[in-house]
Amino acid sequence: MKTLVLILLTIISFQTIPAQNKYYSHKKKAVKKFESALRNYNLQYYALAKQELHEALKxxxxxxxxxxxxxxISHEEGNKEEAIQNFEEALAINHNYHPxxxxxxxxxxLETGQYEKAKTDYNKFLSFIKESKKYLDYIRTKLxxxxxxxxxxxxxxxxxPRNLGVNINSPISEYCPSLTADNKILTFTGSDRKKNSPEDLFYSTRVKSxxxxxxxxxxxxxxxxxxxxxxxxxxxxTMVFTACLRKDGYGSCDIYISxxxxxxxxxxxxxxxxxxSQYKETQPSLSSDGKTIYFVSTRPGGKGKFDIWLSKLQGDGKWTVPINPGDSINTKEDExxxxxxxxNETLYFSSKGHAxxxxxxxxxxxxxENGNWSSPKNLGYPINTYFNEESLIVTTDGTLGLFSSDMxxxxxxxxxxxxxxxxxxQANKTIFVKGIVYHAITNSPLESKIEISGLSDTNIFSTKSDKINGSFLLCLPPGKNYALNIDKKGFLPYxxxxxxxxxxxxxKIPLQPIEKDKVFILKNIFFDIDKYDLxxxxxxxxxxxxxxxxxxxxLKVEIQGHTDNTGTAAHNKSLSVNRAKSVYNHLINNNINKSRLKHKGYAATQPIANNNTEEGRAKNRRTAFKILSDE
Structure with missing residues (x-):
């Protein structure tokens, strides 16, 4: 409901003009012009309405x-300063006409950054409605x-701030940027620059910065x-986006995935x-591991009209019932x-409700650590202004932001x-592992499951390589040791x-097909120095x-133990045998039939690197298995 209508319909209880007059003017021709302008205003014929209003003023x-x-009308046309001036003209005629x-x-x-004037007028409004609780919370928030x-x-x-330039921005609006982790592809929302068209998605690639x-x-x-x-x-x-009024939609606007x-x-x-849902869902954001989606919805159960919600992807591929993160994020206004x-720990968002x-x-x-969100921090002035700042995203290193603004x-x-x-x-720095999986013999790209897990925790990051080009990317916290594992049917594990x-x-990751005599190194089998306990x-x-x-x-396999050339041959032989046997015993204890297994210690007799360097010796200290047969 337009504010004007609210003002005009409630004016009787506060106006100081005689009650028998519907409007402030007694002149019939002026009133006739005004009522015609009001009809045109409601039809959004603003130019005609303004013409008739100026005729009424004459x-x-x-x-x-x-x-x-x-x-x-000035406000509808985006001219807030002119709107303020017209309100001032009205108050100059009668400053007690209507609060x-x-x-x-x-x-x-407030919306134009005139904060002292806004304070004065909010307090003036409060002086009129001292006993009314209807607006108190709203006014206190604005103050x-x-x-x-x-x-x-x-x-x-x-x-x-640096404008991204004419290759991205145009005379119309560009907003909602999203960026791949490697900063190579920028996607955003806009309209076709050459014709009047609905919103579309656009992309740009980065070449030499x-x-x-x-x-x-x-x-x-x-x-x-x-x-x-x-x-x-x-x-x-993966892309998630908003589309409205689709035949397969549940509500006015839905989230789609491609x-x-x-x-x-x-x-x-x-x-x-x-x-x-039957309500409006929009503005999704996927976590880097793809397991959580954050989005905006008008569904019931929220704190305001537009709230931020989140849902988690389950093992069966289904999303959980969305939950509202509560008062720490959402307010009575729009988030x-x-x-x-x-x-996956830092959330940026836009709000009209927080200070x-x-x-x-x-x-x-x-x-x-308990999973709750901290009280939001305003990014501060002049990042935030009386203009609308929205759609902030931040690069993987946590230092560079991209956002849309009408500044x-x-x-x-x-x-x-x-x-x-x-x-x-800044967000926590995150790095990424990027690579290609391919057939070790034919060099053709392979689709495969990829898992990277922390050696000191239970976190597992997983993805699939592209079946067309074999590429993959995973985001990880830096400064840790990780185990990388790849599993594909018909190939040795990597x-x-x-x-x-x-x-x-x-x-670059070559996968070896399962063939007799192929050897696979188990790079994440660890022993203490001179020990054989796993x-x-x-x-x-x-x-x-x-x-x-x-x-x-x-499959029948041989578990192999290998050492570097440090120490005596006898000691290395014993150590390699015992380490291979430890793996052998573990497999048997986990229901692998011992008829399929052999174990052997090779000591330092089969080096794969130079034993003259520490790096080479580290590579030679290894556990592996060899395919003996596939019967």
């Missing part, structure tokens, strides 16, 4: 209602915003209807219930555009900007131990070996 320049309607004029004027002043903004302006945070001219992502993602508010997974292979195979997107599918960082500068502000919240100086209505985050609002100190890595970190690797043997029931 007849009666003290026609206060005219200025109220002019203010509303809602002060409220409307104060809201516009808090004013005080917060005035404090923030005195305590500026570092901020140097420069974004190329954005292109329409095309079918089957885009249609003749609107698609937008997308989120692309860390590896760039997979990228090679260079092509599959036909989008409605992600279904319980995520989608929008969630972005869960690649660390801010006016309009939509950007906030950060961090997940605590002055852009190419159009909303543009996409980048900026460096000051330390207090195992590696990787240390990720502080930088991203790229690896360490705890070894059991995940051994469990995968057990699974491999259970799936390939006819």
């Amino acid at each position: 007849i009666d320049n003290n026609f206060l209602d005219v200025y109220i309607l002019l203010a509303e 809602l004029i002060y409220l409307r004027k104060a809201d516009l002043e 808090d915003h004013c005080e917060f903004a005035l404090t923030e302006i005195k305590n500026k945070v570092p901020f140097n 420069q974004w190329q001219m954005a292109k329409n992502i095309g079918v089957p993602i885009n249609t003749d209807r609107s698609e937008g508010a997308q989120s692309v997974s860390a590896d760039g292979k 997979q990228k195979v090679g260079s092509k997107w599959t036909k989008p599918q409605n992600i279904g219930q319980p995520i989608n 929008l555009a969630p972005f869960i960082h690649y660390d 801010g500068m006016g309009g939509s502000d950007l906030f950060i919240s961090r997940k605590r 002055d100086g852009g190419f159009g209505q909303k543009d996409i900007y980048s900026f460096e985050l000051y330390k207090e609002i 195992s590696d131990n990787i240390h990720l100190p502080d930088s991203n890595i790229f690896i 360490k705890q970190e070894s059991f995940a690797e051994l469990n995968r070996l057990i699974s491999f043997l259970q799936k390939n029931k006819t």
Whole structure:
């Protein structure tokens, strides 16, 4: 309901003009012009309405209602300053005419950064309604915003936004950016630059640190209807986005999902219930592991009109019933555009309800050890202003943000900007392992399951390599040791131990087909120095070996122990035999028939690297298994 209608319909209880007059003017011709303008306003014929209102003022320049309607038209046209001026003209005629004029004027002043004036007008409004509780919470919240903004302006945070330029931004709006973890592909929402069209999804690739001219992502993602508010997974292979008024929709707007195979997107599918409902679902954000989706919904059970919700992917491929993260995130106002960082612990979002500068502000919240979210922190001024700041995303290293804003100086209505985050609002640094899986003999790309697990914890990160090009990407916390394992039917399992100190890595992984005499090194089997007792970190690797043997029931294998050339030959022989036997016994104890197993210690007789270096000796100290037969 438009504010003007609210003002005019409730005016009787506060107006100081005679009760028999419907409007402030006594002149019939002026009233006739006003009523015609009001009809045209309701039909959104703003230019004609303004013409008639100015004609009414020529007849009666003290026609206060005219200025109220002019203010509303100015606001509808996006000219808030002109709207404020018209409200001031109305109050100059009669400053006690109606308190809602002060409220409307104060809201516009807050939205344009005139915080002291807004405080004055909010308090003036309160002076009229001292005994009314209807607006108290709203006004107190707005006064808090004013005080917060005035404090923030005195305590500026570092901020140097850079417009992404004409290859991304245009005279229309670009917003909702999403970025692959390797910073190579930027996807965003916009409209076709050459024609008046509904919202579509666009993408740009980065070449030598420069974004190329954005292109329409095309079918089957885009249609003749609107698609937008997308989120692309860390590896760039899954996209979730919003589409409205679809035949297969559950509500007015639903979330859809598409997979990228090679260079092509599959036909989008409605992600279904319980995520989608008869209400509005929009602005999804996928966690880097693909196991949690955050989104915005108007469904019941929330704190306000638009709330942020989340759902988790279960082992059976179904999503859990969405949960509301509660008061720590959501308010009575709108919370929008969630972005869960690649660390899966830092949430950025936009809010009109938490203390801010006016309009939509950007906030950060961090997940605590108990799973709850911390109280949101406003990113501060001048990152947040009285303009609308929305759709913040942050790169994997946690230091660079991209967001959309209608700030002055852009190419159009909303543009996409980048900026460096000051330390207090940075996310945890996350790195990625990127690679290609291929056939060791034919060099052809392979689709396979990939798991990377921490050696010191139970966290498992998994994905599949692309069946067209064999590529994969996984995001991980830095500074840890990980076990990398790949399993594909018809091939030997692949195992590696990787240390990720502080930088991203790229690896090529050849998979060996199961053939007689092929040897597979178990890189995540660990023993203490000069010991043969299996360490705890070894059991995940051994469990995968057990699974491999259970799936390939006819295989017979030899467990091999190898050492470097340090120490005596006799000692190394004994050590290698006992280590191989430890693995052998573990397999038997886990129901692998001993008729399928042999074990042998080779000491230092079969080196695979130079024993003159520590690195070489480390490679030579290994446990492996050899395919003896497949009967």
